[in-house]
Amino acid sequence: MNGSFRADQFGAAGSIPVDGIWQAFEQLRSKFEKSGGSRVGRGDVRAAVLALLAEQPMHGYQLIREIEERSGGNWKPSAGSVYPTLQLLADEGLISAEEFNGRKTYTLTPAGRIEVEKSGGTAPWSTSDGDKSSSLPKAGVELAQAAAQVGRTGTDEQTKQAVEVLNEARRKLYAILAQS
Numbered sequence: 011m012n013g014s015f016r017a018d019q020f021g022a023a024g025s026i027p028v029d030g031i032w033q034a035f036e037q038l039r040s041k042f043e044k045s046g047g048s049r050v051g052r053g054d055v056r057a058a059v060l061a062l063l064a065e066q067p068m069h070g071y072q073l074i075r076e077i078e079e080r081s082g083g084n085w086k087p088s089a090g091s092v093y094p095t096l097q098l099l100a101d102e103g104l105i106s107a108e109e110f111n112g113r114k115t116y117t118l119t120p121a122g123r124i125e126v127e128k129s130g131g132t133a134p135w136s137t138s139d140g141d142k143s144s145s146l147p148k149a150g151v152e153l154a155q156a157a158a159q160v161g162r163t164g165t166d167e168q169t170k171q172a173v174e175v176l177n178e179a180r181r182k183l184y185a186i187l188a189q190s
Contacts, residue, residue: 061133081135
């Protein structure tokens with residue numbers, strides 16, 4: 011690819027060289043990665059901790075790892091949100107902490123089990139909102155990666171075809187929004 015094909019079909023005011031497509035998609039990917047689930051409300055941390063402790067006792071780092079794993083890597087709460095939540099739940103009498111091998115292991119109390127039952131035990135990563143916030147960015151990143159690959163290694167004809175596909179996809183996305 012020598013960058014001679016200009017991707018005016020993207021709808022930008024100017025034209026974008028094919029070599030610039032890769033940079034544009036990298037920016038898009040990083041935007042999705044930064045916003046892909048890191049903004050979660052305090053109630054969600056609380057619900058996640060309670061849901062996990064309903065299964066088994068865990069220490070703080072285990073809770074963080076388990077939340078990240080169960081959310082498919084889309085949500086990794088910080089220690090700065092998990093540990094204050096643990097302290098608050100302990101203050102409320104919903105969990106207890108026991109020191110073992112230099113680590114505090116947290117367990118639900120009977121009051122904590124009642125709280126989990128009242129909430130239905132639904133974990134934040136299993137809600138449909140979680141699917142919305144993680145599946146769309148993931149699909150966008152995967153599309154960006156495919157387009158970037160065509161831009162890097164495709165022929166001029168393949169690149170033109172890819173631009174047509176992307177333009178059609180953009181039109182269809184806006185048509186979805188226009189339906190409501």
